[in-house]
Amino acid sequence: MRGSDETMLMGAGRMQNLLQGLGVSNCHDLRQRFSPLSHIGHIKLNRLPKRTAIVAFSADQVYALAEMLRRTRGGAAIVMGNLSPQTRNAQVALYQSGEVDYLIATDAIGLGLNMDIDHVALAETAKFDGRLRRELFAHELAQIVGRAGRGTRPGSFGTTGQARPLDDSTVAQIEENRFQAVSKLYWRNSRLGFGSVDELLAGLAQKPNQSILRRIRRRSDEEALLELAGHRTMGNPDAAQVRRLWEVCQLPDFRKNGIEPHLRLLGELADHVLDRDGVLPDDWFAARLQRLDRVQGNVDALSARLSHIRSWSYCANRADWLADPSHWRDQCRDLETRLSDALHEKLVQQFVDRRTAVLVRIARSNEPIEALFKPDGAVEIAGQLVGHLKGLVFRPQNRSKTLAGRTLRQASKKVLIPEIKKRMQELVEKKDNTYSLNDQGEIVCGEVAFAKLCAGVHVLQPALELLEGGIANADELSVEREKVLSRLNAWLQTELNERLRPLFLLRDKIEAKQLNSAVRGIGFQLLEALGAMDRRSIAKELREVTQEQRGDLRECGIRFGEFSLFMPLLLRPAPSRLLALILAFGPKGSKTPYIAPPGLTSFVSDAEIAPAALSAVGLRKCGKRLIRLDVLERIGGEIRNARQKGEKGSFQPTLEMVALLGCAKPDLPEILGSLGYRREKIEKDAEGEVDELACTWIQRSITAKPSQAKKPNPASRGPHKGTSKSGKKPARGPKPEKKIDPDSPFAVLQDLKLGKK
Template sequence: MSRPLPVPPGLGPSGVTAVLGPTNTGKTFYALERMAAHSTGMIGLPLRLLAREVYEKMVDRRGKRAVAMVTGEEKIIPPNPSYWVCTVEAMPLEREVSFLAIDEVQLAADPERGRIFTDRILHARGRNETLMLGSDTMAPILRRLIPEINFLGRERFSHLTHIGHKKVTRLPRRSAIVAFSAENVYSIAELIRRQRGGAAVVMGALSPRTRNAQAALYNEGEVDYLVATDAIGMGLNMDIDHVAFAAGRKFDGKNARHLFPTEVAQIAGRAGRHVRDGTWGSTAEAPPFDEDLVEQVSEHTFEPVTALQWRNPNVRFGSLPALLRSLEMPPPEDGLVRARMDDDEEALRRLARRHDIRDMAKGGAALKLLWEVCQVPDFRKVTPDQHAVMLGELYQQLMERGSIRSEWAELQLSRLDNPNGDVDALSNRIAHVRTWTYLSHRSGWLDDAAHFQNEARRIEDRLSDVLHERLTQRFVDRRTSVLLKRLKDDAPLLAGVRNNGEVVVEGEFVGRLLGFQFILDPKARGPHEKAVRFAALKALQPELMARASALASAKPEEFRLEPGGEIVWRQSVVAQLVKGPQPLRPDFKFVAMEHMPASAVAAIEERLRAFIADRVEGLAGPLVALQAALNRPSDHPEALSPGARGVAFRLVENFGAMSRRPIAEEVKALTQDERAGLRKLGVRFGEYTLFIPALLKPAPAQFLGLLWALWSGNDPDAFPVPQAGATSVEAEEKVPHAFWYAVGYRPSGNRAVRIDMLERLAQEIRSAREQGSKEGFEANQRMMSLVGVSGEAFEDILKNLGYRKQTVEREVKAEAPKIADPVAETVEDPAPTAARAQPETDPAATPAIEIAGAPEAPADGALPAEAATPTEGEAQPVETPVSAAGDPAPTVDVTPETAATPGEPVMETVTLWRYQPPRNNRGQGQQRRGKPGGKHGADAKRGGPPKGKGKRPQKGPQKPRTFSSGPRKSKEADPDSPFAVLANLKKD
């Protein structure tokens, strides 16, 4: 067993010194200090990634013009550099330097790369000083091979402690998990991403640029976990606190074997930084390490290296067989063993089997060129046969034309310039590009070597950046890692909300803010969901306060009231209307406001109540004024009388419209002054309905429907308000009659008719009855257009109003048939078009007219008994009835053969409508399953038939009732009554 050597007072006279010790002893730092003390120097390192790190440190010391870097695929050589930083394989030993160092010399025992390190140990020297850096297990073999060597021992700065086996999800922060295959690296990194936010990935197969970017991701703290191969054991300086082995075996290129104790120590030694202690152990599928190995690693006591890998560096090029024999030569001295066949030797033997290659490589420069071609590394990691095929193509081109064909090289590179694909596809392309990078740096192999070097570098950098991005996307949840890091550091979080509500914290999308509701991105759900939500809400506090202030001072136009009662602010629902203490005083509840600052609740509540009051005042203003009149004291100048107060109270209670039938007695008892007072408040006494015309407009009707639903405990969305402009709609049985009155419609049979249109229909019927006969009146096209239906639907409305149809025959004089005018036939008759035109829908355009002193309509406000009939035999104008769509109804076609002689009396059949009060007042109710009448109707509450409507029972002979245009003795006639107007016209 070897022990850490004591530190000698200085360097020995031979100039070759072995600086030996465990990891984290500062050996590489010491070598850089010594190299900087010389005028020229060179250092050979085991990895390109480490070479890049050392190069950047020397550049910081001496500047870019003084430092060169040479690796297999990358060369940065300024004019006349003083210092060379190289990989061991790429060291330009032909250059003489004052100082030379070889790092990780224990790799000379490695079966794969050991022969290269052995060659450098035996032959690479600095003019004044040479350092061999590595493990102290190399001391005996170095003393045997270099008797004059001096030793300088280094002690570890920190302690390394074994903590046993832990699950991957239980590993501490700043851990590196070491696996020995790409599949294991990817699976572990994916697990950490799901459970711990993400991990960086470092593998030897990645390009230097990608590995540097992934290492920076870990070193800068964006992720707390690193998943890597054993590449991190070769001198990479990373901020690692714990190293966990995910496997105890590795494939060394030929066989799968257990890790050597020295390998375990080399990798585990990456834990700890300078004087900070580190820990190590196992994880995942790796079994716990045995106690002997743990003790060896902890005490840094290992079996010394007894033999180094060797292959004859002095090969012979006299002939192909001579070259092969020189490669098979045994080691010249003890302590060296024949290295196994390497990739270059295997490629040479495969190419030697081809007669065309043998014919070209007969010796001398041709054979030497073949050997150089065989030394092209297999970056692609393909099969030996595939690699040999590519090498054969290269050799043939070099022999035939002295260089590689530029068009062939361009084609190969252009195929690789493709950033699409997954991690494996990109890694494979980068490996192919590395081959061309290597070829472009071989002197004379490409005509325009500088062009291909730049092109290969450009493609590799592009693919490397994309690969880094793919690795980060696949294995790093940047959002979670960034937020957790900020929370850990207790640093202020930078957050913003985009116009579409997206919440971005530290540049990462975390969810959406709708009003005051934060909705977490579904992709953020998992073990860190609470932490991400907490971080987002913590960052959103200023935004939430700003929104609360804006809501508390929002203008009325910033709010929107939806038909379902939702109050919307900035496209987000902030409140929902609910039932209040009075029909016109709805309350509200907050919606999705759980993140609203508590200090702003009072101000927001006050603003929302003001908005609701404004909406009630603006949309239901006449109803609010009517309610205010009810609250006036009796001594107020404009106070309502008790009778008028009763009517006003019923209107307010029914949201501004109700059937006239239930309050017939109260209405009859009103004086003209009382009626005038109610009219002043907007009330209209229709023939069938008491209503407020201003509330029939679409917006007030929609709002009153909402208030009715809230007050009655119904879902506001259950009963949709009819479309604006609809004069009548189908009345479903499930819809309560009270809803129809609230939205300005009166249930009439199977349809609900807009109140103002129904009153205009009453006027048309009255006019038709005045011109009709005693048998009744004819329905005309205008009547149908007022309610928007014809046929059976229109008849159903008339029947509901108390009219019954009958068919009668009457005598008329035949008229001479008109001669058809061919010119006139081509002119469209405007009458049908005009007849089909819809009436105006603005309720204010045609106000209802109260019929003062007229008998009450028995059928829930149906027309009174027959009015004056026309003179017997007087012909009535007949209009063409139309359907709901405005099409003319079918007419009887009178042919010339059946036509009567002009002036001769003929009989025609007509349909007349006549008012007929229903028996036992059936069909007069207002609340039974959507149809008038019945014991469930409004009349049932009054205990019997309606009073004051229909014919009163009298004793003695019955006389037909007539309408008088003169005033009644009991009270003054209503000057607005159409009968009063008619009487005045007759007087004139």
């Protein structure tokens, strides 16, 4: 703007000689840059320092760089020429506030933006200038990288990404602010005549009268004038109509969709402003705005709507194009504001990971961090959810190995270590009655698991492993961790000693050699089997010990049953459950404890479980049904009583058996069959159904296993089989006396033999 007394022109020193050639006064004042600007070469994108502006020259490249920085640095602000001023200012504020440390921009950054930038990195050094793609000149690069540094604070510049490093000559020109002087200026005649379209075109085509000026290439408004004037029937327009047509042609192409869409828009505008009313119809203008009144969509869709609304804002700011321009200016401004806000939010949502950006700053600072630990386990730092802390286990929101994931864990560690240390101390101070073992083998306190069972040196000496995630095992917590393990191990040992007292009594007697040698082996096997085992597996050893010798084992709480050796105290729900847990998580354990439902004497189960594991928890599989060992012994007693009343050892099932087992009558055959009995006589009721309580059962005959069959005498082979060398049969030796197991149900029959010698 020309001043009333004097006019000041401010620009680069390379314009000085040219201005003198135009007759501008030689009075000038040269100002030097306050801070040095230095070149630091090429730096990879993920190693750029904070407070860096990265420059590219296309929207696609800007978005690609922003996405990369979102993943590695928490995000970046975006500044482009096609953004609305409001969106651009909001993005600049995002950067200036420190919420993000990086700014990605087109060369619009070199035009009037004054920001807190320490380094400018060029991701591209070539751009499309409207006609062709070319390398930028040194003075153009200087205009961009000169944004680095503020006040007296030094600035730096360089390249990044796919950009080639700058050559030494270009670097020297930029650092020394030394460029070739401008010798030519582009010019277009501004003194135009509007008597006719031809007169207007002639004025635009006029050449300058000074050698340092060059006529500017034909611009888009001149192209539009030629196109519209050539395709319109305007008759003999007056100067006002020609001027109005020229004003329409000067509408900038904000939309950048190509010349054809722009010409169609100009044609529509010309149709209205050149008719007899001379204004754009309100309903027509309102319909155009209504099409754009949507704040949904992605970045591209919102940007396109904003470019359209800028065209209509231009129209509304023409005082004579609308009947009520003030009203439509307000409408356009309101719509542009809402679209700008939506675009800013979408840019932030797409290209800024606010949580990572916040945590990056926190991780790099030494200031105290305020964290919020919510009752549901959520952990928030500076209002950002970083993960969940349950007990001592922290589950971060981001587990990836990217910078975002590492930053989250680094920042979280600062607040989690003091919190976990406090929780560990509280855990150590808890009373025994606050701890418990859940069905997953975890030690729980306050409904939160803190440790889990794992294999120790022996199944009765389980080890513990803290459930601590990736934070609680930090070196800073080593002392507290040892205290917690010591406290929980002490509680677990107390629990084992109380619940499994008979087993530890047996172990102590074995280690102290307080058992007689005859039953020491049986006791050891029973200890290894966790207090219960099938009688058949040690039948041979049992036949060799007397009732008196068995007394040592009975003192340990062992019962010699018909089907099993077991400890009745361990069949209670609490000891049985504990045995199932230490067995499952002990050496070679299945990690899947089988815990019997409390209160049931028997139940159906299809689970594939080893017989030894079932015995350890006080169960035995009879067909598809699992039966508690003590109940099975009572069934054995019922069978013995029934056999004494039957003929030749046969018996009939009773209702007491059914009641003890808690099963249905049709389940009896499978159970009795698994115990070594077979049905000899089947009885049916009046309806023709088998009456299980009326059927007769006897013990199944036992055949010797192949390995137990008597080996043939060598003398039985050949022609003299069954005789000695003398031809006589060998004398038969005395028949060995057969030992009867005193605990066998048949022992009572020994005393009933008639004529016992």
